[in-house]
Amino acid sequence: MNTPRLRLHGLNRRRTIATLAVVFGLSTSVNHAAIAQSESTSSVDYSGTVGEAKVGMTLVLHGNAIGKGHYFYYRYLKDIALTGQRSGSDLTLREANGTFNLHFVGNGSNGGQPLDFSNSVGLAGSWNGGGKTLPVSFNLEGMSFANANTGHRYGMITNETDDAFEARAQGFYFAALKGDPKQAARFVHFPLRVNWSATHHEMIDSASQLAANWNRIFTPKYLAALRDVVPHDMPVIKSQYAMLGAGLAFFTDKGVEVLNAQR
Incomplete structure (x- = not known):
């Protein structure tokens, strides 16, 4: 069995996956060209915050359309189911007790093109529920085309x-x-x-x-x-x-x- 040998500290997870992909010839890194061209089912991972709480989120995509998904609080590690829809650069994700109203965040590399899953680096917006509104920020961590629909x-x-x-x-x-x-x-x-x-x-x-x-x-x-x-x-x-x-x-x-x- 081949074993990872890279020195990995000091890198964020997304950069690390990309580095491993170069060394091992992997397909697990964020490949924006492949995302843009692919109409297959994929899953995309984010990490960030809801209010001050650290959270992670996974969305299943059918092309650029949102299928099922979930998010979880780092403190509990329990998945909370999400359903959602996309309208241009805006996303609406619903759970049993609230709603995320989000938009894509770019870093300028989209070249003036509308932001979507293929050329954004994260999501930002708010969570609303139970009379509360909390700020939300997500960083894109990675995307996979394997086992996304299973x-x-x-x-x-x-x-x-x-x-x-x-x-x-x-x-x-x-x-x-x-x-x-x-x-x-x-x-x-x-x-x-x-x-x-x-x-x-x-x-x-x-x-x-x-x-x-x-x-x-x-x-x-x-x-x-x-x-x-x-x-x-x-x-x-x-x-x-x-x-x-x-x-x-x-x-x-x-x-x-x-x-x-x-x-």
Whole structure:
């Protein structure tokens, strides 16, 4: 099995996916030309805020038309179903308790063309519900054309449900944040590869070895980066890894197999 070896800290997730795509020949990065030309079903991922709360969102697209979707709060990791429609550069997304009124955000690269999913870098607007109006901001994280119409995000990695796959990633994530090497080891597929740079790595062969090297691997910088990401709706890399954040950890159906250390 080929293993990610890039030094990934300091990159946002979207830039990281693009970098991995160049190295591995992937199709998981945001490819605006392909989006513009494709009328197939795809899924697009965003991260951002509703008010002050951090959220993620996934929309399924049929060409540039919105199909089903969901969003979730980082604090809860529970999907909230969305239905929506698009009118020009404006989007209306509805959930049971409120409505998002959003518009595409560009960075000038659209060359004067109307903004849409193919040439925008995010969404902005408001959420309205229960007598409240909250500001909303989303950054585009990535797009995938695989498994978009099956509802099975990790279908290229495993036949199990997405919830079952993510349960291991979440088990590792919360154990790492709690500083619990014994619990974290339950979700590691040894040997665990720890990349220290693009040219230097080491292999951790057992739970006891992981515990002995815990503080050296799980540095304050690594843990700070870990708190800023979420083990849910993770991008799939090279059809065999789910990537947490900007390459902090890579999961297979057996557990976490690769970490990119941060000193």
